[in-house]
Amino acid sequence: MSHTPFHDLDDYVALPRLGGLALSPDGRRLVTTVSTLDEDRTGYRSALWEVDPAGDRPARRLTHGPTGESQPTFTGDGDLLFVAKRGTDDDAKPAVWSLPAAGGEATLLAAHPGGVSGLSAAARAAVVTVVANSLPSATSPDEDHRLRKARTEQKVSAILHTGYPVRYWDHDLGPALPRIYAAEPADDDAASSFDAARTAVGTDDDATAPRGSHELRDLTPGAGGALTEADVDLAPDGSFVVSTWNVPEARGSVRTQLRRTDLADGSQSVLVDDTEAEVAGPRISPDGRRVAYVRETRSTAEWAPRMSLEVVDTAGGEPRAVAAEWDRWPAQVRWLPDGSGLLVVADDDGRSRLFHVGLEGGTVTRLTGEGALTDIVVAPDGSAAYALRSSYAYPAEVVRIDLGTLSEGDAEVTVLRGPAQRPALPGTLTEVETTAEDGSRVRAWLALPEGAGAAAPAPLLLWIHGGPLGSWNAWSWRWNPWIMVARGYAVLLPDPALSTGYGQDFIQRGWGAWGGAPYTDLIAVTDAVEQRQDVDASRTAAMGGSFGGYMANWVAGHTDRFRAVVTHASLWALDSFGPTTDAAWYWGREMSPEMALANSPHLHVGSIRTPMLVIHGDKDYRVPIGEGLRLWYELLSRSGLPADDEGRSPHRFLYFPDENHWILTPQNAKVWYEVNLAFLAEHVLGEGPGELPATLG
Numbered sequence: 001m002s003h004t005p006f007h008d009l010d011d012y013v014a015l016p017r018l019g020g021l022a023l024s025p026d027g028r029r030l031v032t033t034v035s036t037l038d039e040d041r042t043g044y045r046s047a048l049w050e051v052d053p054a055g056d057r058p059a060r061r062l063t064h065g066p067t068g069e070s071q072p073t074f075t076g077d078g079d080l081l082f083v084a085k086r087g088t089d090d091d092a093k094p095a096v097w098s099l100p101a102a103g104g105e106a107t108l109l110a111a112h113p114g115g116v117s118g119l120s121a122a123a124r125a126a127v128v129t130v131v132a133n134s135l136p137s138a139t140s141p142d143e144d145h146r147l148r149k150a151r152t153e154q155k156v157s158a159i160l161h162t163g164y165p166v167r168y169w170d171h172d173l174g175p176a177l178p179r180i181y182a183a184e185p186a187d188d189d190a191a192s193s194f195d196a197a198r199t200a201v202g203t204d205d206d207a208t209a210p211r212g213s214h215e216l217r218d219l220t221p222g223a224g225g226a227l228t229e230a231d232v233d234l235a236p237d238g239s240f241v242v243s244t245w246n247v248p249e250a251r252g253s254v255r256t257q258l259r260r261t262d263l264a265d266g267s268q269s270v271l272v273d274d275t276e277a278e279v280a281g282p283r284i285s286p287d288g289r290r291v292a293y294v295r296e297t298r299s300t301a302e303w304a305p306r307m308s309l310e311v312v313d314t315a316g317g318e319p320r321a322v323a324a325e326w327d328r329w330p331a332q333v334r335w336l337p338d339g340s341g342l343l344v345v346a347d348d349d350g351r352s353r354l355f356h357v358g359l360e361g362g363t364v365t366r367l368t369g370e371g372a373l374t375d376i377v378v379a380p381d382g383s384a385a386y387a388l389r390s391s392y393a394y395p396a397e398v399v400r401i402d403l404g405t406l407s408e409g410d411a412e413v414t415v416l417r418g419p420a421q422r423p424a425l426p427g428t429l430t431e432v433e434t435t436a437e438d439g440s441r442v443r444a445w446l447a448l449p450e451g452a453g454a455a456a457p458a459p460l461l462l463w464i465h466g467g468p469l470g471s472w473n474a475w476s477w478r479w480n481p482w483i484m485v486a487r488g489y490a491v492l493l494p495d496p497a498l499s500t501g502y503g504q505d506f507i508q509r510g511w512g513a514w515g516g517a518p519y520t521d522l523i524a525v526t527d528a529v530e531q532r533q534d535v536d537a538s539r540t541a542a543m544g545g546s547f548g549g550y551m552a553n554w555v556a557g558h559t560d561r562f563r564a565v566v567t568h569a570s571l572w573a574l575d576s577f578g579p580t581t582d583a584a585w586y587w588g589r590e591m592s593p594e595m596a597l598a599n600s601p602h603l604h605v606g607s608i609r610t611p612m613l614v615i616h617g618d619k620d621y622r623v624p625i626g627e628g629l630r631l632w633y634e635l636l637s638r639s640g641l642p643a644d645d646e647g648r649s650p651h652r653f654l655y656f657p658d659e660n661h662w663i664l665t666p667q668n669a670k671v672w673y674e675v676n677l678a679f680l681a682e683h684v685l686g687e688g689p690g691e692l693p694a695t696l697g
Contacts, residue, residue, distance in 0.1 A: 004424045006486040009673055013037065013666040016420040017044070017477060018396040021375035021388055022072040022080075024101075025123055027053065030377075030386055031062065031072040031080060032398055034419045042667055048072050048082060049419040051398050053379070053386065059419040062099065063106070067092075075121045077101060081109065081128065083116050095212065096130060096183065108212035110183040113145040114176045120234035120241070123286075127238025127263065128183040130216065131227065133176035141216055144176075145209035164252040167582045167621040168229060170660030178227040180241060181216040182263050219266045231281050235288045235314075239263055242271065242282045242291050242314065253585040258282055258293060260314060271312050272319055279310075283333045289314055292322070292333045292342055301592040304511040306504060309333065309344065309357060323362035327503045328355075332374065337382040341406070345373050347471045347501030350431070350443055354387070356406045367401060367411040372474035378403075389413070390475035392445050392493065393429050394422040426450060426486040434528035440509065441502075442521045444494035444529075445472055447481040452534040458490035459539035459684050462526050462562070464555075466546030468498040468518065469507065478662050479545065483673055489680070492529050496521030498547075512590055514547075515554050515599045522551065523559070541684045543676075545569050545615075546623060546661065550601065553631065556612055557604030564683035566676060568615040569623045569661050572631040573602040582621040602634060609640040611650035613679045615672065617659035628653070652679060671695060 005011040020033040030051045035044040046068035051059045063069045067085040074080055078101035085092045086108075093115035097106045110116070110130055118131030138144035151157075159166075159174040166173055220227060225246060232243040245259040258272035258279045271291065272279050282293040292311050299305040307329035312319040328346040335342060342357045352372035356365045371389040374396070378385045384403055388396040397420070402412040427450050433443040452458040461484055465472050472493035481491035495502065497510030497517035509517040530537035541564040544552040549570025556565040571577045574596035578587050597603075612635060616628030632653045636643040643649040654675050656668055663672045671693050678690025 002424070002426075004426045004482070004486060006423070006426050006480070006482040009483070009670045010041075012480075012483060013041070013669060015395070015423060018388055018398070018418065018420060019046075019375075020070065020072060021377050021386060021398065022074055023053070023377040023379065023386060024074045024078050024080075025076055025380060026078065027379045027381065029053070029074070029078070029080075030398065030416075031074075032388070032419070033070055033072065034061075035068075037666060043665060044068075046070050048080070051416050051418055053384075053400065053416070055400065055414055055416045058417050061419070069097075071119045073119050073121050075128065076124050076126060081119060081121055082106075083119055093210075095210070096128070096214075098213075110181075110212050110214040110216055111210040112141055112181070112216060113148050113209045117178065118232060120232060122234055122238030123236040125236075125238035127234065128214065129219075129232070129234050129241055129263070130181050130183055131178050131230075131232060132181060132216070134179050134218070135176045136224070139221065140218070141209035141211070148176075163225065163248050164254070164585070165225075165228075165582055169582065169622055170619045171621075173225065173228060177223065177225050178230065179221065179223050180219045180227065180232060180243065180261065182219055183214040184217055186211065186213060186215045219261050219263065221266075233282050233284050233291075235284050236286055237288055239288070240314070242284055244279060244282065245270075247273075249585075251585075256280070258291065258312070269316060271314070271316060272310075274319075281331065281333055283335060284314065285335050285339050286337055287339055290339075292335065294330055294333065295319075295321075299511075299589045301512050301590055301595055304504070304507045304590075307331075309342065311359070321362075322359060323357050323364050326357075326362070326364050329500050330355075330357075332376050334376045334378055334385070336403075337378065337380055343367075343376055343378060343385055345376060347473060349501055350445065350471060350473050350495060351391070351501070352471070352473050354385070354401060354411075356403075365406060366409055367403075367406070368413055369410055373399075374474075386416075389415075392447065392472065392475060392481065393425070395420070395475045395477075397422065425482055427452075427482070432492075432525070432529055434525050436497075436517070436521050436524050438509070438517070440497070440506065440517075440521070442494060442496060442525050444492055444525050446529060447485050447491040447493070448534060449485045449488050449490065452490060454533040457532075457534055457536035458488060460526075460529065460535050460537070460541075461489050461491045461680070461684075462522065462540065462542045463491055463493050464522060464542065464544030464548035464551045465493070465495070465499070466544070466548045467500075468510070468514070468547040469500055471495050471499050471501045473501065478664075478669070484677075484680075487677060490529075490535050492526065494522060494525045496525070512592075512595050513599065514550065515558075518551060519554055519558065522555070539563060539684050539686075541565065541680055543568075547571070549623075553601035554599075554604075556608045556610050557601050558607065560609055562610055564613070564680060565610050566613045566615070566679065567631070569617065569620055570614075570627060570631065571601075571623055572627045572634075574600040576630070577623065577627055580624045580626060602630070605634045605638045606640055608635065611641070611679075611683045613652045613654065613676065615654045615656075615663075615675075617656040617661065617663065619658060619660040622661050628655070650683070667695065 017035045035046045048062040069082045069084040071083040080099040095111035096109045098109040112132035114133035245257040309322040310319045330344040332345040354368045371391045373387040390396040398418045543566040545568035549567040552567040674693040681690035
């Protein structure tokens with residue numbers, strides 16, 4: 001077998017990773033972000049790279065900052081803005097920097113004491129807006145700076161909450177919360193006092209906040225938590241923004257509105273306030289008169305949510321549905337330059353494809369076939385779109401999609417000369433499918449090692465995706481099957497009930513019944529694959545993370561067919577998960593007491609007789625660490641395979657004190673894979689205790 005980066009974890013973590021895409025207003029410059037290992041190989045550092053939209057010139061690196069750059073954004077004049085931490089202070093905050101279109105060094109454009117988290121630039125005006133976190137009583141960036149300095153000097157970290165939520169994924173919310181600011185050129189006096197050394201976003205000045213060539217004017221001083229994780233879009237003429245806006249409800253619930261905020265005076269108007277649905281991803285039309293967005297109906301214990309497209313006038317009025325009968329979940333909405341239609345990405349049959357949606361009549365046309373597309377940008381003349389495309393056969397790469405024949409379906413897709421090449425794979429990828437008990441089609445990807453066949457069947461790993469509303473359709477650096485394939489395993493990646501891309505009925509099959517159709521679909525497709533001559537049905541394991549970890553726990557309590565089970569960041573006791581997760585109101589809509597009682601894995605702990613590897617990060621606020629701790633203790637004390645009189649058991653608990661729902665740092669990621677491989681080698685391959693990484697001590 002030829003060597004690939006997946007045979008050596010050091011080679012694997014060193015592979016470059018692409019993310020984000022920006023196109024200049026004239027369509028001549030395309031910029032992406034590339035993350036690579038830092039010098040110590042303990043973290044990733046991002047840089048901006050330019051890709052030729054025509055595909056003629058090789059990609060070239062634009063930035064070499066010491067801490068990396070992100071969020072590339074072009075101004076209407078063609079200057080390239082980005083967010084970066086630069087300066088000599090350890091507490092430097094992310095700020096907006098500008099790289100002139102005519103060339104030269106990047107200069108600081110705008111900074112905020114809380115750091116910049118979002119950036120927008122108008123396509124046809126010299127207008128820039130940013131999102132930054134401000135302390136609640138601060139009326140200016142200077143006051144925010146003084147308040148932060150006082151908290152730091154007095155070592156105060158307390159947060160007083162008056163509402164919900166209080167955490168999100170891996171970070172606490174508050175006391176500083178997001179606001180939208182207009183970045184405006186500083187007056188002559190302020191500009192003359194600009195000191196680049198001091199303003200590298202880490203000043204020791206008591207009175208003033210760090211600032212650049214532009215000052216920040218607060219557009220949403222009374223936002224509170226309304227802009228937490230909000231989606232923001234800036235009108236092409238720079239006169240207003242449209243954003244999602246969180247509105248608190250009774251009993252700890254939250255709903256989202258769509259609001260317009262005018263830059264001239266900060267005045268607001270509510271465009272959409274639908275008490276039966278959430279709104280997301282607003283995109284303003286090229287003429288500034290309409291907003292397209294995604295509407296998600298509120299779920300209940302009985303009914304799954306539905307996603308659809310809607311358009312509303314920016315001056316107000318009733319929203320109207322677009323392509324209301326389309327049986328897919330739209331995302332990443334983009335306007336065509338003439339405003340005649342939308343480009344939309346949606347999961348579809350194990351891919352995430354690009355579709356054209358006509359505004360008149362709502363006709364939907366599929367434009368792409370293979371791969372999963374993200375970060376769509378559209379050429380100003382409407383002739384092409386650009387995107388990042390990946391699949392389980394290759395990581396993200398920059399592609400051009402020909403839009404010249406929107407009515408004909410499959411568009412021509414060209415891979416551009418990007419910053420990274422596709423890595424060689426240690427095996428092959430194929431599709432499999434079967435029929436479930438109720439007659440539903442269940443499909444999956446199957447990654448097979450080189451040489452697998454009747455004479456050398458491969459041991460099988462069943463990988464269960466998270467979500468649960470998702471699909472195995474895009475490359476994952478966290479759950480990468482090729483590392484397992486390089487060690488001789490076959491990896492099955494199925495989309496069971498609740499998966500997206502197969503229609504609303506397929507989601508509804510598993511709604512409120514996680515232990516029903518999702519479980520039987522997984523077993524059915526595993527049964528089908530085990531009939532293949534290149535798969536060894538006697539050596540199998542089940543693995544999953546998040547909801548996939550929940551399902552791995554459910555599998556462990558309902559069948560002994562697998563030799564090992566790996567459960568990462570998993571839901572164990574639904575009655576305790578529901579109120580302690582970071583968005584309890586959302587999960588509570590489906591997770592009624594009756595649903596939790598019928599579908600909680602912890603109630604079946606006594607039936608678990610399979611060795612389990614439990615993995616959890618302490619900073620996981622989506623599935624709190626209490627789930628992993630309780631699972632671990634109950635495996636040892638109450639399972640069908642408990643610890644013996646000397647405290648020994650085949651179960652293992654891999655705990656990461658400083659990681660979150662995902663294991664993100666490169667050396668911890670190596671440990672994650674190494675421990676998994678050792679556990680599988682012992683219990684699936686029967687090779688005895690596997691070799692553990694020396695870094696575990």
